[in-house]
Amino acid sequence: MFYQPCVNDYVTWTKGVEGWVYFVDKEYITIETNVWEKSKESYEHSPIHKNHRVLVLCYSHQWNELIYVKSRKSVHEES
Secondary structure, three states: OOOOOOOOEEEEEOOOEEEEEEEEOOOEEEEEEEEEEOOHHHHHHOOOOOEEEEEEEEEHHHHHHEEEEEEOOOOOOOO
16 A cells, blocks of 8 residues: 555655645645745736645556655644
8 A cells, every 4th residue: 555645744755855744635636845935016916826836746556656655634734
């Protein structure tokens, strides 16, 4: 049996990617590798999210390449 990803897990992927699991579905997950704050102008035009994010897609057949590192309780716990 292989690792079953959960939101707010920190993982490394053998592809050279590491970050927080941001979204989980039965077919794929997204791994958040970078976050930075939007400019004031960008936020005013799209106030739904406060930050820009880089998300990498990892399909379920690749989950055996993931290594669990740690978990956090919420996205506000650690940046």
